[in-house]
Amino acid sequence: MAKRLTKEEKLRIIMSDFKLFAKNFIKIVDNFGNTVPFVLNPEQEQFMNEMSKYNIILKGRQIGFTTLSLAYMLYSAITKPDTNYIIMTHHASVSKSLFVKIKKMYKNLPHDKYDIFPKALLNNRDEMFLDNGSRIIIATAQGEDAISGNSFQMIHLSEMAKYPADVQEEIIATCIPALAKNESSAIIIESTAFGFNTYQEMFMKAYRDKESVWKAFFFSWLAKAYEKQFRHTFDEAENWFKLNNQGRRMTYDDLEHDEKILRDQYGATYRQLMFRRYYIQTNSLEKFRREFPTTPDEAFAETSKSVFDTNKIIERLHHVIPPLETKEVYDILPDVLRQYINKNLFIYHLPKSKVRHYAGVDVASGQGGDYSTMSIFDADGQQVASFYANDIPVYKFAEIVDSLGRFYNYAFICVERNSYGLPLLERLRKEYEYMNLLKQKVFDQRGKRKMQLGFQTTNVTKPIIINDMKEMFELGLINIECVRTLEEMKIYQEKNGKMGNKKGQNNHDDLVISVAMACQAMKQAKYYVDI
Numbered sequence: 001m002a003k004r005l006t007k008e009e010k011l012r013i014i015m016s017d018f019k020l021f022a023k024n025f026i027k028i029v030d031n032f033g034n035t036v037p038f039v040l041n042p043e044q045e046q047f048m049n050e051m052s053k054y055n056i057i058l059k060g061r062q063i064g065f066t067t068l069s070l071a072y073m074l075y076s077a078i079t080k081p082d083t084n085y086i087i088m089t090h091h092a093s094v095s096k097s098l099f100v101k102i103k104k105m106y107k108n109l110p111h112d113k114y115d116i117f118p119k120a121l122l123n124n125r126d127e128m129f130l131d132n133g134s135r136i137i138i139a140t141a142q143g144e145d146a147i148s149g150n151s152f153q154m155i156h157l158s159e160m161a162k163y164p165a166d167v168q169e170e171i172i173a174t175c176i177p178a179l180a181k182n183e184s185s186a187i188i189i190e191s192t193a194f195g196f197n198t199y200q201e202m203f204m205k206a207y208r209d210k211e212s213v214w215k216a217f218f219f220s221w222l223a224k225a226y227e228k229q230f231r232h233t234f235d236e237a238e239n240w241f242k243l244n245n246q247g248r249r250m251t252y253d254d255l256e257h258d259e260k261i262l263r264d265q266y267g268a269t270y271r272q273l274m275f276r277r278y279y280i281q282t283n284s285l286e287k288f289r290r291e292f293p294t295t296p297d298e299a300f301a302e303t304s305k306s307v308f309d310t311n312k313i314i315e316r317l318h319h320v321i322p323p324l325e326t327k328e329v330y331d332i333l334p335d336v337l338r339q340y341i342n343k344n345l346f347i348y349h350l351p352k353s354k355v356r357h358y359a360g361v362d363v364a365s366g367q368g369g370d371y372s373t374m375s376i377f378d379a380d381g382q383q384v385a386s387f388y389a390n391d392i393p394v395y396k397f398a399e400i401v402d403s404l405g406r407f408y409n410y411a412f413i414c415v416e417r418n419s420y421g422l423p424l425l426e427r428l429r430k431e432y433e434y435m436n437l438l439k440q441k442v443f444d445q446r447g448k449r450k451m452q453l454g455f456q457t458t459n460v461t462k463p464i465i466i467n468d469m470k471e472m473f474e475l476g477l478i479n480i481e482c483v484r485t486l487e488e489m490k491i492y493q494e495k496n497g498k499m500g501n502k503k504g505q506n507n508h509d510d511l512v513i514s515v516a517m518a519c520q521a522m523k524q525a526k527y528y529v530d531i
Contacts, residue, residue, distance in 0.1 A: 011114065018048065018075050026071050027108040031062070031229050035108075041225035044068045052215040053179075057190035058203050058299060059219040060292040062229065065190045069156045070102045073136060076154060078117060082133035083153035083180070088171070090162035092140045096125065098158065099138040103128060141167055147174045155179060155187045161194035168198035193290050193299035196491045200300050207296055208483055221276070221292030222268055234271055237278035250274050266294060301490065307466060308489045309474050320481050323348055334403045340387070345404075348481040349384040356527055357384065357411035360517025361401055362510045363420040366393040372420075373514040374401055375485065376408055377478060377522065384408065386482040388511055394420050398427035402434050409531045414438035414521040416513060417454030425453045436529045438521050455520055457513075466492075468523065469516040478519065485511040 005013075014020045019040055026038040040048065044064055047057070057065055073085045087102070089095045106128065109117050122129035128136045139146035141163035147155070155175050160168065179185050191199055206216035219225075227234070241250055250270040255263060259277075262268040268276075279288050293299030297314040306313075323346035330338055337345060351357065356379045364370035372394075374387040387404065389397075401424065405411045413436060415421050415428075428434040439451040457465065472478045473489075480486055488511050 011116065015079060015116065018072055019045065021075050022071050025109050026074070026105050028067055028071075028105070032232065038067070038071055040068070041223075041228065043219045043223045043225050047217055048072070050215075050217070051186065051188070053186050054214045055186060055188045055217065056199075056203050056206050056214045057188070057217045057219070058207075058293075058296055059190060059192060059217075060221045060223070060226070061192060063219055063223060063225050064229070065219075066098065066158050067101070069158070069188050069190065070098060071105060073154055073156060074102055074105050077128075077130060077134035077136055078132070080134065080153060080184075081118075084134070084150060085136045085154045085156075086139055086146060086150075086152050087136070087156045087158065088139045088141055088146075089158045090141050090160075092143070094159070095138045095140045099125065099128075102136065141171060145174065147171070147178045150178055151180050152178055153180045153182075153185050157187070157189045157191075159191045159194075160189050161191040161197060161199040163199075165195075165197045172198065172202070193293065196300065204296065204300070204487065218296050220266075220294050221288075222266060222272060222294065227271075230275065233278075234275050237275040238271060240278050241274045262294065297490075306490055307492050307494055308470055310490055312474055313486050313490050316480060317483065317486050320483055320486070321348055323481075324350070334407060336399055336403045337407070340389070340400070344389040344392075345385065345387045346482060347385045349378070349382065351384070351408045352378075353409075354531055355379055355409060356531065357408040358518050358521035358525075359401075359405060359408070359411040359413045360514040360519070360521060361413060361415040361421070361424070362513040362517065363394060363397060363416065363418065363424045364390060364510065365420060366391060366397065371508055371510040372397045373510040374404060375482070375511060375514040375518045376404065376411055377518050381472070381478040381522065383479060383481045386485060386511065386514075388484065394423050395427060398424045398432065402428060402432040405434060405436065410436050410527075410529050412436050412438065412521050412524075412527055414517040414524075415454040416517055417452070417456045421454055429453065436527060438524060438526070455517060463494075465516040465520055466512075469512070469519045472519050472522075478515075478522075480515065482511065485515055488512045 014024050022038040022040060024037070027035050028038045030036050041064060047065070047068065059065055070087070073087070077083060077085055087095070087098055089098060103123065106120065111117055118130040118132035118134070120128055121131050126138055137146060155178065157171070163171065175187055179187060189199070193200070202214060203216055206212040206214035207218065238249065242248065245254070250273060252263070255273065259273050262273060276288060289298045289301060295314065297317050301310045301314060323342060326341050329341060329347050329350070333341065341347070357376055359374055359376040362373045364372045366372060368390055371388045371390045372392055375383065376385040377383050385404065385408065387400065392400070401413065405413050415425050415437065417425070425437065428437060437453050438455060439453055440455050441449055442452055442456070443449055473480065488509055492509055492512050
């Protein structure tokens with residue numbers, strides 16, 4: 001017969017387990033206005049089981065991660081004496097609202113029943129200080145610096161994507177050294193998508209890069225939590241559908257093309273699809289994708305603003321192949337390229353004998369800022385390699401371009417003829433005697449036609465080469481494998497007659513230009529050397 005636990009033993013078990021603590025002691029207001037025990041939904045439980053020190057969450061609306069983070073912060077402050085916690089939001093009114101929520105959680109603890117909860121010595125609009133030495137403070141991204149000079153057991157950045165774009169990177173840089181140096185301290189960043197910024201960059205890098213220190217969590221609109229939390233809206237959607245379809249529920253024959261994909265590939269239920277259609281009717285498809293995304297790429301997509309078809313980019317991102325591992329290519333690469341493999345140089349396919357290759361090059365100063373890039377394709381339009389770096393001087397980049405070109409069967413290279421492209425062209429031709437370079441026909445001042453090395457981009461030629469690239473990509477004439485290139489394409493815009501990435505200082509278009517240059521090389525389809 002199993003031994004019956006005493007009240008003290010039960011209490012000790014509850015206090016040692018956050019999920020039990022939440023269920024027994026923390027009260028929340030649910031979507032129906034009822035005050036109920038905080039029982040973790042499946043997605044919240046998954047996060048608690050898998051969370052690491054550096055966590056970044058992309059989610060749909062109202063799935064409950066802010067509430068989870070607040071509850072875990074309160075639990076930690078109670079059970080870990082002399083620890084500090086901070087909540088940061090994008091707006092003062094939101095900060096106030098969240099702090100009211102955590103103070104209500106504290107107030108609703110069963111203080112009269114159990115004498116185990118530390119008392120609040122200070123409880124104002126900005127800070128809660130407990131008599132066990134723990135402190136919880138609130139801050140706003142646009143307010144005073146509340147992080148520097150402190151040590152925090154947990155830092156929660158709520159809706160970071162909505163922070164001013166110019167402070168996001170600085171806040172992250174401040175948070176990391178402020179995190180307490182112990183195994184259980186953590187940063188939790190959670191947000192819905194809101195444009196292209198540091199948050200978007202951080203999440204997508206963590207989501208795609210297995211070696212990132214940040215652990216990415218994505219929770220789509222198909223999460224189980226919504227079935228319970230949005231039950232009333234789901235019922236409304238089903239009734240709306242029945243009213244417009246002779247009283248019957250949705251079937252497979254009712255589905256539109258995108259709904260069939262959601263049903264077949266993502267396992268969406270008819271009830272979820274009725275909710276989706278109902279929401280789109282009352283708002284818009286673009287807003288639904290942002291607020292309730294199916295994939296991270298969809299969350300950040302801005303289809304109507306990008307020069308390139310964002311849906312095709314997202315589809316390509318789902319099917320890109322990883323670059324070859326270092327050990328697969330290291331021994332066969334020229335010495336000059338080995339230090340860059342899978343850091344700046346990414347090889348997707350090795351060269352095949354006698355196959356022609358075409359490359360595009362965009363050159364920068366090598367002093368930070370813009371990137372020097374090279375994109376290489378085979379004769380069928382398959383991307384075989386990409387290179388990008390912003391810290392390599394022009395003379396060194398010329399050596400890299402020469403080595404990569406020769407490695408890929410003396411590739412036919414189109415170099416953008418800008419202020420840095422000119423010295424690179426000169427070195428390629430004179431120092432390295434690289435002969436397989438694109439030449440452009442131009443008129444001189446006397447009206448005579450001449451051939452000059454490289455491709456000159458102007459207000460007239462740039463839209464032409466970008467539209468050539470758009471056509472080749474969207475018709476499947478080129479197959480891009482480089483994730484960074486595709487990410488740049490998602491935010492490449494035309495605005496007031498000018499083209500480029502206008503979404504922030506860290507969003508570049510250098511790989512877009514190198515691919516566009518490669519497309520021009522493929523259009524000319526020349527080879528000045530034998531292979």
